[in-house]
Amino acid sequence: MTRTAQRRTVEKVAVRPMQAPPPAGDRRRRRLTDQLRAYGFLLGGLVCFALFSWYPAIRAVVIAFQKYTPGSDPEWVGTANFTRVFADPEFAAAWRNTLTFTLLALLIGFAIPFVLALVLNELRHAKAFFRVVVYLPVMIPPVVSALLWKWFYDPGTGLANETLRFLHLPTSNWSNGADTALISLVIVATWANMGGTVLIYLAALQSIPGELYEAAELDGANLLQRIRHVTIPQTRFVILMLMLLQIIATMQAFTEPFVITGGGPENATVTVLYLIYKYAFLYNDFGGACALSVLLLALLGAFSAVYLRLTRTEGEGA
Amino acid sequence: MTTRTLVSPATLARPRGRAVYWSVFTGTVLLFTLAFLFPVYWMATGAMKSPDEVARTPPTVVPEQWHLSGYTDAWDLMQLPAHLWNTVVQAAGAWVFQLVFCTAAAYALSRLRPVFGKVVLGGILATLMVPAQALVVPKYLTVSDLGLLNDPLAIWLPAVANAFNLYLLKRFFDQLPRDVLEAAEIDGAGKLRTLWSIVLPMSRPVLGVVSIFALVAVWQDFLWPLMVFSDTDKQPISVALVQLSQNIPLTVLIASMVIASIPMVAMFLVFQRHIIAGIGAGSSKG
Numbered sequence: 001m002t003r004t005a006q007r008r009t010v011e012k013v014a015v016r017p018m019q020a021p022p023p024a025g026d027r028r029r030r031r032l033t034d035q036l037r038a039y040g041f042l043l044g045g046l047v048c049f050a051l052f053s054w055y056p057a058i059r060a061v062v063i064a065f066q067k068y069t070p071g072s073d074p075e076w077v078g079t080a081n082f083t084r085v086f087a088d089p090e091f092a093a094a095w096r097n098t099l100t101f102t103l104l105a106l107l108i109g110f111a112i113p114f115v116l117a118l119v120l121n122e123l124r125h126a127k128a129f130f131r132v133v134v135y136l137p138v139m140i141p142p143v144v145s146a147l148l149w150k151w152f153y154d155p156g157t158g159l160a161n162e163t164l165r166f167l168h169l170p171t172s173n174w175s176n177g178a179d180t181a182l183i184s185l186v187i188v189a190t191w192a193n194m195g196g197t198v199l200i201y202l203a204a205l206q207s208i209p210g211e212l213y214e215a216a217e218l219d220g221a222n223l224l225q226r227i228r229h230v231t232i233p234q235t236r237f238v239i240l241m242l243m244l245l246q247i248i249a250t251m252q253a254f255t256e257p258f259v260i261t262g263g264g265p266e267n268a269t270v271t272v273l274y275l276i277y278k279y280a281f282l283y284n285d286f287g288g289a290c291a292l293s294v295l296l297l298a299l300l301g302a303f304s305a306v307y308l309r310l311t312r313t314e315g316e317g318a
Numbered sequence: 319m320t321t322r323t324l325v326s327p328a329t330l331a332r333p334r335g336r337a338v339y340w341s342v343f344t345g346t347v348l349l350f351t352l353a354f355l356f357p358v359y360w361m362a363t364g365a366m367k368s369p370d371e372v373a374r375t376p377p378t379v380v381p382e383q384w385h386l387s388g389y390t391d392a393w394d395l396m397q398l399p400a401h402l403w404n405t406v407v408q409a410a411g412a413w414v415f416q417l418v419f420c421t422a423a424a425y426a427l428s429r430l431r432p433v434f435g436k437v438v439l440g441g442i443l444a445t446l447m448v449p450a451q452a453l454v455v456p457k458y459l460t461v462s463d464l465g466l467l468n469d470p471l472a473i474w475l476p477a478v479a480n481a482f483n484l485y486l487l488k489r490f491f492d493q494l495p496r497d498v499l500e501a502a503e504i505d506g507a508g509k510l511r512t513l514w515s516i517v518l519p520m521s522r523p524v525l526g527v528v529s530i531f532a533l534v535a536v537w538q539d540f541l542w543p544l545m546v547f548s549d550t551d552k553q554p555i556s557v558a559l560v561q562l563s564q565n566i567p568l569t570v571l572i573a574s575m576v577i578a579s580i581p582m583v584a585m586f587l588v589f590q591r592h593i594i595a596g597i598g599a600g601s602s603k604g
Contacts, residue, residue, distance in 0.1 A: 038432035045423030048478035147592030203598030
């Protein structure tokens with residue numbers, strides 16, 4: 001789109017006579033009004049960032065060291081919030097669940113889209129159908145996806161067990177069993193979010209030069225070797241970025257556990273963000289909630305920093 | 319027609335290659351239909367079964383009798399029009415606020431050379447490192463201190479603090495040819511006039527992308543509206559669905575789920591080409 005815009009511009013400018021720059025005396029006065037005007041344009045955005053990004057980030061750290069209940073004066077308590085939160089048996093469970101969830105989401109939610117994208121890239125028919133259909137679940141509100149799967153997972157009449165019965169396979173407790181709940185949630189998350197990943201992979205696969213495959217084939221590389229030595233190295237960067245993005249996203253899982261399992265059974269699906277929510281809105285303990293937030297923030301901030309550094313260097317290199 | 323991929327055209331042209339291709343193709347079509355279309359079909363038709371049929375084992379694939387009462391009950395009993403309207407107001411407001419303030423800020427950072435512009439941009443980009451959900455509690459306290467709980471402004475204003483969209487706009491403005499903007503200035507257009515009549519019309523593609531991101535984000539969000547709208551009448555449909563899901567008949571709940579999905583799915587089907595192209599293009603640029 002910029003190409004045509006640019007061409008139009010060139011024509012416009014070419015017919016315009018050159019004009020002299022404004023005299024030097026005006027410049028100083030103009031500089032101040034320029035600055036005022038610039039900050040006028042920035043104002044709305046700056047206020048919003050200050051109130052809802054910068055200030056909360058600082059505030060999280062401050063409140064983490066306070067006893068904070070809305071309505072009464074905050075009181076400094078040192079690291080008491082952290083020690084209390086650490087001592088909570090749910091703390092270990094929440095971290096274990098979150099990390100397992102992330103790991104499973106990485107294994108399942110990562111391998112499947114990759115294979116799907118590889119297959120889709122080879123298919124020469126009905127491309128639009130595949131792209132639209134795979135992205136459809138992404139457009140369904142996450143709450144609806146979660147409720148939908150909660151219904152599928154119903155041990156009595158749910159579709160999941162009906163399908164297993166139809167295939168004469170043993171049925172499962174799905175989201176109602178302590179040992180299967182977490183993986184059931186990973187399936188929902190994968191189903192709901194895989195569309196974006198598949199489309200991004202597809203774009204990356206299409207940018208691989210065909211000559212590389214040709215050369216590999218001439219060298220006698222078979223299908224798997226071509227994937228191993230051409231496809232994966234060529235898309236290495238996208239793979240890495242999507243992995244980081246997925247880690248950052250799944251570590252903030254909330255909707256699925258909240259809607260489908262309510263954190264149960266036996267705390268098997270309490271995630272860190274869910275625990276933060278519980279501290280704030282069930283226990284009315286905002287100090288504890290902020291202590292947990294700071295821990296989550298520190299961990300995810302590290303991943304985000306790596307992600308941003310990678311995108312920036314790659315962007316400049318290209 | 320296309321460039322060469324993993325499998326060479328020569329291999330595909332052989333009879334064995336063709337057989338493999340068509341079986342993989344059929345398999346993929348079946349898999350996609352079952353995995354992605356069938357659940358949606360199941361939801362849309364489940365709402366039309368009778369309460370007793372929906373709970374039956376084994377389930378029926380096609381409803382024996384088509385009842386529309388699930389949908390009409392959902393519409394009336396669940397106060398869906400009110401909750402849908404809340405969602406529309408929240409999404410539309412967030413969209414307008416984001417377009418106005420993010421565009422103005424991005425234009426200032428890109429074109430107006432404010433002193434400390436780099437510092438401001440750095441501060442904005444730094445928020446990309448802070449995952450949004452991890453900050454919801456202090457953000458909630460701030461909104462509560464400002465007296466914005468149960469007010470759509472609690473959705474609209476934080477939506478402006480979206481570093482990703484702002485950066486997207488700024489990068490696009492950076493690329494606009496300098497000559498055009500200078501020409502406008504020489505013709506006597508002020509900064510606002512230049513933004514409105516030159517920059518914005520040239521930025522239609524990026525404005526489209528930002529608009530879609532803004533709308534989808536609000537429509538799909540759950541945790542934030544759950545926190546800030548304790549008042550049932552103000553809740554968007556996502557929150558209302560979960561709150562009400564406990565005590566209503568299954569068919570009515572399913573019908574409500576379908577109704578809640580329709581706006582975004584419809585938007586996707588209308589703009590699919592742009593949305594899909596945007597996802598692909600955005601990622602390969604990195």
